[in-house]
Amino acid sequence: MKVTSLSRHDFFELVRNSPDEFMERIHSPETFVIKRFIEPELALRIRQTAFDSGLASEPSWHPLVEGCPDYHRVHDNYEKAYVKTRMHTFYYHGYYPQNDELFELMQDIFDLKSRMGGYAEGAFRRTTPSDGVVSRVLMHNYWRGGGYQSEHEDPTSEFALVQTLIQASRPGVDYRSGGLYVRLEESGEKFYVDPHTELGDLMVLSPGIRHGVEPVDPDVVDGDWRSNDGRWVIMPIIIHSDEAKNAERPLQVGS
Numbered sequence: 001m002k003v004t005s006l007s008r009h010d011f012f013e014l015v016r017n018s019p020d021e022f023m024e025r026i027h028s029p030e031t032f033v034i035k036r037f038i039e040p041e042l043a044l045r046i047r048q049t050a051f052d053s054g055l056a057s058e059p060s061w062h063p064l065v066e067g068c069p070d071y072h073r074v075h076d077n078y079e080k081a082y083v084k085t086r087m088h089t090f091y092y093h094g095y096y097p098q099n100d101e102l103f104e105l106m107q108d109i110f111d112l113k114s115r116m117g118g119y120a121e122g123a124f125r126r127t128t129p130s131d132g133v134v135s136r137v138l139m140h141n142y143w144r145g146g147g148y149q150s151e152h153e154d155p156t157s158e159f160a161l162v163q164t165l166i167q168a169s170r171p172g173v174d175y176r177s178g179g180l181y182v183r184l185e186e187s188g189e190k191f192y193v194d195p196h197t198e199l200g201d202l203m204v205l206s207p208g209i210r211h212g213v214e215p216v217d218p219d220v221v222d223g224d225w226r227s228n229d230g231r232w233v234i235m236p237i238i239i240h241s242d243e244a245k246n247a248e249r250p251l252q253v254g255s
Helices: 008-017 019-026 040-056 097-105 107-116 242-246
Strands: 002-006 030-034 071-076 085-093 133-142 147-152 163-167 179-183 202-205 210-216 231-240
Touching (some): 002 008, 008 107, 040 085, 097 107, 107 163, 133 147
Antiparallel strands (some): 030 202, 071 085
16 A cells, blocks of 8 residues: 655645546545645644533534534444444534634535536535535544444445545544554454554545544553543535435536
């Protein structure tokens, strides 16, 4: 498994000027680490804001329909889940003005995903669930004491041709063992990605490669989601809303 570190400028020049080469390398597979995509101090501030909001409100879940609020949810081996996991997830939506600063920081990623799907840059910046497609920023916290995600491959769509993850923790400081790994075959050797990253780096990889999050510091006996440590990542995504999924015919999306 090859990992290539690039500056933010060099990465987006590669994607814009040589998209076929970029996708060929992604599928080879090659993982890209874009150094200091956001400043480390800013990554910590974003993480702290999410953590504080989680302590100030009860975990909940909401379908992605018109009026869906920002919310947070604790996943703890939910029996009906396609991918078993233990993590605390925060959901932020581009159609709420209070999220403008966060989404502007992620705009280059949203534009990349829009272009790759054949849409104009910014097409889904403020769309709502009734439009059929929305922009979201997820934050995952795999808490110390066994936060994990079972091995799987991500489904692809026109908006998910690459997987994008921003490192929002400090490997070796916030947690000491476990974390993101990939492997080419089910019984193949695990390749750990986190050691190649630092706080604020962007990871770009193929969604079709087998990957998971190995239990984070499983020997910690008092870890839970009410502690601001463990493994944190920020995930900007574009997805179909539940209104589009439930419609008799596809809703009109941005262009």
